[in-house]
Amino acid sequence: MTNAKSPSERRAHLVRLAGDLFAEKGFRATTVREIADAAGILSGSLYHHFDSKESIGDEILSAFLEDVLAGYREAIRETADPRTAIEQIVRSSTATLGRHRAALTMLQNDWNYFSGQPRFAYLRTAMKEIEQTWIDQLERGKQTGQFRADLDARLTYRLLRDILWLPTSWRPSATWSTEQIVDGLLRLLFDGITVP
Amino acid sequence: MTNAKSPSERRAHLVRLAGDLFAEKGFRATTVREIADAAGILSGSLYHHFDSKESIGDEILSAFLEDVLAGYREAIRETADPRTAIEQIVRSSTATLGRHRAALTMLQNDWNYFSGQPRFAYLRTAMKEIEQTWIDQLERGKQTGQFRADLDARLTYRLLRDILWLPTSWRPSATWSTEQIVDGLLRLLFDGITVP
DNA sequence: GTGCACCAAGCAAGCGTTTGGTGACGGGAC
């Protein structure tokens, strides 16, 4: 079928196959035998390329968080206006999340499993930075008078991040495109559902 | 410690203990041995009260959905105004969800596992009714002119339900009370985050 | 003829579940 040649390509191919399964069923619920089946090899042969199942998860999660944080950092570097910054964060997130559905499902389904292990300590670090970015922009928006002064920044962040990260775990449907979802989201976010 | 007496009380006690674990780790990630440990008995002894682990899950999930739907039905029976109806749905949901954290985690973590089995076919049925209730109220609100006419009812429902159901899975924290969360939510929902 | 990608087989540990047995308790018969 697919004819990847170089060793690193073959390895990356396996990570993608595993990621597809993780995206559907989560990390723990996916077995190494299923991954091997998808690749057309036996489960034991996976260990020629990876030293453990966790290593595959590690590769997926760290790549995701680097990508997300890069988007966040760029968003706040480019824009002075907090409302624009938040819109930019939302748009960059949506693009990033679309490229890393596996990581998202893993974080949602297996957070307890990963976050407990020292190996995945970077998860908590990265989430802290993400939280801080949101809170900074929300607080700045309150000061400039663009956002409501009675906004609880941390609470709002938790709500918004969840709202933002959830649709990604929706099955990739023909019903809505990514742009539709992000537009619906931004509309909801800035204006609410009622007419002024 | 706790001295439940009657057989049905004892059974219910076990369901609660199991539910506490499911709420933290999900259904599949929780072992029958952990449930038994929490109850201070051996894992095999659980099968004197239940014929399978799934039966415990069944009991928790069906009780939850009955409770949710009862709240929804009452909300739309009592109120003619769609905006009030939605507010009522949100408030009733919050109360219900607080009482059924286990079911929520199970639906989020193990939806694929449950929804595939014939035994849990009622999950899909109930979710359909929940979706229809939301969509009906959103559409009515568009007709009365209270909600923006360009609202995609189904998309908005998916976003709103997820927003609403998520905070429940947050660890029961001292940071925010249930009322705080639901108020923040309604505020976000109706008015957005920007100042008019 | 050396290295690489993979197979065939199997390991220990953990899973949900089953089996046979044990002690405590309670209600009749005498």
Add this chain to the structure above:
DNA sequence: GTCCCGTCACCAAACGCTTGCTTGGTGCAC
């Protein structure tokens, strides 16, 4: 009052299966 018997809640041990992972070997490429 005591004896007996059944029921109840549970234990101790194991079953069959799946899990992630290991081991030793094989064929092909260069």
